[in-house]
Amino acid sequence: MKRKGFIFDLDGVIVDTAKYHFLAWKKLANSIGIDFSETQNEQLKGVSRKQSLEKILAWGNKTLSEKEFTQLMERKNIDYLNYITNMGENEILPDVVKILNYLIGQQQPIALGSASKNAREILAKVNLLKKFDDIVDGNDVTKAKPDPEVFLKAADQIGINPVDCIVFEDSLAGVQAANLANMISIGIGDETILSEARWVFKDFTEVSIDFIENLIKK
Numbered sequence: 001m002k003r004k005g006f007i008f009d010l011d012g013v014i015v016d017t018a019k020y021h022f023l024a025w026k027k028l029a030n031s032i033g034i035d036f037s038e039t040q041n042e043q044l045k046g047v048s049r050k051q052s053l054e055k056i057l058a059w060g061n062k063t064l065s066e067k068e069f070t071q072l073m074e075r076k077n078i079d080y081l082n083y084i085t086n087m088g089e090n091e092i093l094p095d096v097v098k099i100l101n102y103l104i105g106q107q108q109p110i111a112l113g114s115a116s117k118n119a120r121e122i123l124a125k126v127n128l129l130k131k132f133d134d135i136v137d138g139n140d141v142t143k144a145k146p147d148p149e150v151f152l153k154a155a156d157q158i159g160i161n162p163v164d165c166i167v168f169e170d171s172l173a174g175v176q177a178a179n180l181a182n183m184i185s186i187g188i189g190d191e192t193i194l195s196e197a198r199w200v201f202k203d204f205t206e207v208s209i210d211f212i213e214n215l216i217k218k
Contacts, residue, residue, distance in 0.1 A: 004216050005160030006103050007151055007178075010114035010137075012045060012170035013188050015091045015126055017116075020083035025056065028076045034060030042193065046171030048115050048144035049073050081118065087125040095204035100131045102209055108216060109133050109158035113150045113167065115141075134158050145173040148181035155181070166215055172196065184215070 011017045022041045029036035034056060044052040053073055057064065064072065103110055112119055112135040119137035123129040134157040136150050143149040155162045167178035170189040175197045178185035186201070187194030194200045201207050 001106060002216055002218075003108060003160065003164075005109050005111065005155050005158050005165035007111045007113045007154045007165055007167045007183070009046065009167075009169045009171070009174050010112060010116050010119050010122065013168050014093060014096050014112075014128065015087070015122060016093055017084060017087075017091075017122060018045065018170075020080055023083060024076050024080040025052065027079055028053075028072060029056050029060065032060070032062060032072070034062065046115055046145045046169070046173035046177075048138065049076065049117070051144055077117075084118070084122060084125065087122065089126050092126050092128065093203060095207065097128075098209075099204055099207060099212060100128070102212060104131060106216060109160055111136065111154035111158045113154040114138070115144060115150065145171070146176035146180060148177045151177055151181045151183060155183070169194070169197070 008014055011021065021044070022038060025041060025044065026036045036056065040059060043055065050073065053069065053076070100110065110132050112123070112132050114137045116122065117138035120129065120135060123132065134154060136154040136157065141149045141153060151165065151167055152162060155165045162181050162183055165183040166186060167183045168186050168188055169175050169178060170187070172193055175185045175187055175194055179196060185197040186199050187197030188201055188203060191200040
């Protein structure tokens with residue numbers, strides 16, 4: 001059987017940490033007098049913490065000193081980490097484990113490609129860390145999605161040519177990054193937001209083993 005590289009984003013693909021990011025960003029934005037909606041939160045998916053805060057400040061037409069900016073980023077991360085402290089296996093999104101186990105059974109390399117700097121900690125909490133051959137997260141890259149750096153690095157680390165890699169993403173920035181890396185992009189979520197992906201599924205309950213098998217054979 002052919003070897004393909006399967007690269008997964010974390011937030012919103014493997015676990016639903018997006019809700020915790022929303023709560024932490026909302027708390028931060030409100031604390032400096034900026035309204036923050038779930039629609040705006042959609043625009044922060046797959047975006048680095050620094051860029052996210054820059055967007056929020058722009059929406060609120062506010063400027064901060066470098067010191068205040070750094071303090072706010074740290075505060076947001078502390079709030080977020082407090083929210084995820086009690087995460088467990090029940091936070092894994094439906095049928096993710098089924099797909100991971102099938103890929104492991106077929107000896108297909110699996111990597112994580114995430115902007116999150118807490119990726120390893122989250123995977124450990126939900127008991128999935130050992131299912132990944134390699135992890136590339138926000139600590140390992142300098143450029144945020146839609147720059148393809150995170151996915152190209154993941155492909156390199158699992159030893160698979162980018163054109164033979166398949167990326168699962170829930171953000172437009174992530175889909176664009178996968179496309180720029182010449183990888184097959186599969187959107188997980190809303191088809192209207194992820195229209196640039198090769199395929200879009202609501203979640204992994206819609207992703208059949210036959211579909212994965214055909215991706216490997218191509």
